[in-house]
Amino acid sequence: MGACAGEELKTKNARIKREVKILAKIFEKVEENRRKSAEKLIDRAAFMLILLEDMEEQIKREGLIVTMQQGDYTIERAHPLLEKHVAMAKNYAMVCKQLEGLLPEPTALETEAGKRLADFVAERKTG
DSSP states (O other): OOHHHHHHHHHHHHHHHHHHHHHHHHTTTSOGGGHHHHHHHHHHHHHHHHHHHHHHHHHHHHOSEEEEEETTEEEEEEOTHHHHHHHHHHHHHHHHHHHHHHSOOOOGGGSHHHHHHHHHHHHHHHO
């Protein structure tokens, strides 16, 4: 592995680590008995998100259709990453859904209706 590839890997790992921190903050209220599952899903989600972003960047740079040399002629075909990107995006969505399912149910005050009700009651007390 060359120096450039090593730096790219360090950067990718740093991006994944940053995403793990963001997700860990969002999912810090997961019950203790579900924490290990959440941590594994968070790691997986962060990894997939960074790979998805990289694939998207490459597809944007190279275009949806690429030209491929076939002996004496060339053919145009869909970018080879498209199929992988679609599959990973589905898996990423599934992992996010699993993570969402680990969150505790919001309390009445955490819901939008609960917040409006609390604001209404507070307004009546002061008014």
